[in-house]
Amino acid sequence: MRYHLPVLALLSALVVAAAARAVVPGAAGPEIVVGENDAAWRPLFAALAGQGGVHSTFSENRWFSVKKTPVVLHGELRHSATRGLSLRYTQPEEQLMVVDDKGLLLRNAEGRTRTMTADPRAPRIDAALLPVLRFDLPALLQLFTLHAARDGEDWRLDFRPRTPELARHLSVIAVEGTGERVRRLEFRRSAKQRVEVLIEETQTGVAFSAEEEKRYFR
């Protein structure tokens, strides 16, 4: 038992330290203004923007004001610099959502497709995903103010709408990650209306085959 105490203390210390390292900054950081304090963030944006094709699995939790518990969805995320973002929901039902420069495309399991055009002045929540995942800082700064915080390898970016038009749909987009890996996205309107996307296994630098591009993109 004598030997155990120091070991436990050490273990406890390690656990506490590990837990502390695993928690991203809890609050939004200061606003990033181009030309003033953006220099420290440019390498991260450049690295994230230069990842090439991305393929991830994800879980999505949707909180609605009318639901007691979140609706949980699972799926695969594909991101291509040229083709846009593809979210293939596999559970609870098969659905495909493509967000690209043309707008939004929804396709159900039977192959029925619906499209909505992009509105650059007031992107919907889903449409706002595209510039976020592209980490296209100039495009994002046209629509949002950016607040950024970092703690070691962990970072957090908060995008707040610049216009009341956009703010009607969205109060804040939060993107969290570690190193060059995005781990969580949150689209928040209010405490009872928000979407949380937890990025799971991720591959970067993926080259999508022609078959994949046809199946999962527009």
Place this chain on the structure above:
Amino acid sequence: MEPARQKWTARALLVLGALLGLLWLARLDYAQKISTDVLDLIPTGERSPELALARSLANERQARVAFFALRVADAVGRERATRSFVEALRADPAFAEVLAMGDTGPRDVLGRELFNQRFDLLLPGWLAARKAEYAAAAPMVPWAEWLAERTAAELEGFMAKPEAMAFQDLVPADPLLLLPGLVAQMPGFVETAGTVGDRALVWARTTAAPLSEAGQGPVIAAVEHALAAARTIEPAAQLQWVSIGRFAAENRRRIESEMSSLNLISLAAVLGVAALCLRRVPQALHLVPVVLGALLGAWVGTTLCFGRLHVLVFVVGSLLGGVAIDYGFYLFLQPPIRPGEPYRGKVRRLIKPLLASALTTVIGFSLLLFSELPLIRQLGVFVSTGLIAALAAALLWFGQLDVTYTETRAFARARLRGEHPAWRRGARLLLLLGGAVALLGPWRLHWRDDIRELEALPAALRAEAQELRTFFGESPQRTVYVTRGESPAAARAALARFLAWHTGQFPGAPVASLGLAVPTPEDFAALPAERARLGGYEPALRAALERHGFEPEEFGPFFTAWRGWLVAPISDYDTLARALAGALQGPPALALATAPGASWFVTVAEHAPGAEPPVALATVGLDQLQSLNRLFSRYRVSALQLSALGLGLVGLSVLLLYGLKRGVWIFALPAGSCLFAFGVLGLAGQTLNLFHLLGAFLGVCLSHNYAIFSAENAARGEEPPPSIRLSALTTAASFGVLALSSIPVVAALGQMVALIVLAALGAVELGPIARGKPRRKD
């Protein structure tokens, strides 16, 4: 009658006729009388439904739409310039509505109206579908409880769909998912983007109808002013725009310009040929009153007979100069048979061929009065009255002159003799060759009628319009249908039948129709009874929502509205549909009409035009162009039948006047010339249309005159008179001018007539040479 009295009588009659004609023309309201509207070329009582619809659409707000694309390279500058452009248009009374595309205003209005009326508009269909499901499943639970459980389960499933995010604010007031359900029924609904590349798109509706003057000039001025406003912000801004009014104005400008230039050039060409061939050039001026008299008579005749005339009649009517001058030639170039022959004697001698040629032509053209096509009827009257006026003017004009004969130059009378075998053989060879062309060429003819050939629009303007329409969603892979009915209820019932047919014909093809937002008459009629059975639905739904993990109290907005609706009076069907139509703005307002006698719903389907809906579905593909082209082909067949009948009458009258043998010879010349012209065009691979056919008819009537005068001279053992040569050359000159027209149908007509008269002239010239010696009098 003494010659002096005869002269004064002729003068008095000429002056009186001219004064009365001019007085009549001066009293006319030309803006009301003369139309440039392509639709006025179509009969008002047109039996084909698509044309009846096209007519009605042209006068409604759908026809008042204008599309704009403002091109500015810089995005920020584009937005500012577009705002300025839109504001300037809005400030102008010429425009009733102006929207920058991407402006969600009209969509919001539509959404708000549908939401406010959701129980009346959308619930009947929702209930009917579930009622059918309930009846099929025959469950043990009562209807209201089954329905509540079904509602909550559907809502739970919906929350896991991507579109749930877009509707999350609506769900507390619409747990039945009436609005999301409507959107899901319209997968073919595609929003138009606010920008395409570096162009900002603007949609507008003019205040006045596009075919009225108020819908053209003021609109064009307003657009120019708005562009100037945009350029104060972005000087390099470029504008593309399209509207029916702009097309109509441009078309009118070009047709009017053609009308004046073609008439002048045609007249100059006719007088030029006359001046060239007459020994004393100033004498050619004596032919001018004949041409002017013909045109005056034609204008008066047609404006007297028709309440409204298409401007093309006057463009094509410019050909009359080349025809009318014939009578002047025949009278003026005919030498006296003895010195001092009085004018009355000359007229008595020539009146038979003159009347024969004039009246047979008039009989032929009068038959066109039975045509279905207003333009053809109007042309028939124009030419008939013009020819009668020309003959009268010629008889009176030369009756009041001291000199009633003028000589042609030697070359105009010169003739090759057929005594030399080489000339004879050459002439026979040419005639044989012509005969071969006439027999073989027509078999290679291709016919195609295209209503665009009636317009004088430049290709660049068409291309601009096509590009703009593509920006605004028009695509060859999209078909627009219109379903009609005498009332909104009849139209909606027809729409239900059409959509069932469409699903069978084009399985899986997405469609969008605002008609789906209106209940079918059957579902709506069942609503009062169904509502009475929904008393227990609210508590059952609360419990079902609780079971499916929802917070029932969050649905307060729905339950409040539901309780209110249960006790509210239900409006009648037509009022409901009209309230929806009346509340709409912008492009959605064009998707339905609820006027009594003219109610319809537009359906957009995502497929290329294909099978046509059966007539019983009261639905037509709104591919107006195709419809009109098909219709014009039908008119061509009808015109062909009338022309054939007319030619038959002309031939018969010739046989009656000249006997069988001479009559056949006389009729062979125009018929052969006509076949030769068709043969040339067939061998040249030319595609022919309705106006080639009209030209052929006119050409036959004209060449028929040459045959008559040629036969009259041949009967006296004389060579064909020089008046035939002059007449044919002037006609060829005037129609040759028409062949240069930028309006394809006018060019077609000119080309055809010029070919026929030249062929007839060739035959008249070659005949005596081929025979080798002049024919002797019987």
